[in-house]
Amino acid sequence: MRTITYHQQGDAARVLRMHEQPEPPAPAAGQLVVRVLARPIHPGDLAGVEGVPGGPRQRFATPRIPGVEGMGVIKAVGGGVPDLRPGQRVAFFPVPGAWSEFVTVPADLAVPVPDGVSDKSAALMLVNPLTLLTLLRAVEDAQHSQAGPVVQTAAGSSIGKLVSVAALKHGIPLVNLVRSATGAQTLRQRFPGLPTISTADADWRTQVQDATGGRGAQVVLDAVGGSLTGELAGLLADGGTLITYGQLGSGSTPLESLALTPRALTVRGASIGRWMTRTPEERAEDVSFAARLAESAPDLFEVAAGYDLADFAKAIDHVRRPGKSGTVLLTSPAS
Ligand SMILES: NC(=O)c1ccc[n+]([C@@H]2O[C@H](COP(=O)([O-])OP(=O)(O)OC[C@H]3O[C@@H](n4cnc5c(N)ncnc54)[C@H](OP(=O)(O)O)[C@@H]3O)[C@@H](O)[C@H]2O)c1
Structure with missing residues (x-):
């Protein structure tokens, strides 16, 4: 073979x-x-x-x-x-x-x-829907004490689109970030109900601030990382959480530069690599969610x-x- x-x-x-x-x-x-x-x-x-x-x-x-x-x-x-x-x-x-x-x-x-x-x-x-469930659980944990807007990066990715669909279904106030004007245009056509902002715009940070009603994000769901991490932490409201689940970007950001302590921010990872720690019953439920989604929404x-x-x-x-x-x-x- x-x-x-x-x-x-x-x-x-x-x-x-x-x-x-x-x-x-x-x-x-x-x-x-x-x-x-x-x-x-x-x-x-x-x-x-x-x-x-x-x-x-x-x-x-x-x-x-x-x-x-x-x-x-x-x-x-x-x-x-x-x-x-x-x-x-x-x-x-x-x-x-x-x-x-x-x-x-x-x-x-x-x-x-x-x-x-x-x-x-x-x-x-399997992988993409199970990742979606992992991310939604992480968002729910992060919003446990204080709910608020969620910003996601790489929103045009396969996972990002699943997150957008889930946000619309569950009423999560989601702001989508992409890295190009063309990507933003395509995503706005696909999800007219969600604000989509391109980080190629000089004023993208202000646009995010406006889209979150001036409050900042309670959660940032990030697949890019690298040198963008500092900017993303800057989008959070005090007490907010940065959930990192991918590393599509380059560069790095020192943890010490994120003002975690004075702003009471949390940074955490989320990985499908932990999925096998769920019980067999929980995994069976997750898998039937994935199979139902594949049947009902092949476009995803x-x-x-x-x-x-x-x-x-x-x-x-x-x-x-x-x-x-x-x-x-x-x-x-x-x-
Ligand atoms: N933690 C986990 O368990 C887990 C599980 C599955 C996936 N993931 C992560 O989820 C992310 C998305 O995966 P996917 O399979 O859905 O990806 P995908 O469909 O291949 O899409 C990749 C997307 O990332 C964007 N992108 C690439 N490089 C970028 C950069 N430097 N800055 C900003 N955006 C960038 C692309 O934007 P353009 O349209 O502009 O090219 C594209 O929309 C990946 O980071 C992956 O590793 C994590």
């Missing part, structure tokens, strides 16, 4: 290689072998390959395979898995090694794909383009293209 591997963290275009490897062995009890048809390239997958900006780059004794999410067709079912059968479509997360033609999946991490959901939507069915599972696994370098270039809308998939044939 074909698989993408890396031995050492570094520039993804340089360190990733395609290899032929033996297919996984027959599944053990409680496992499945899945022929993967499509897997997303998430920014987090590339961050795993590249390492923390400015940090040490790890070398691995055995090669790593990127990817934690995907969809495919069950090839074989191990013992003790009565409710899944070969030929059935499933989505899976978190399963390391999704950038391979076959993966071994613990049966409890495989989610049957509803009939009305396309293969493409199914490939994105937008695919920017699909590339064969062999064209991973072109696919990664596409992921990094400014103005891209939706998620890039790596595909492999059904037989």
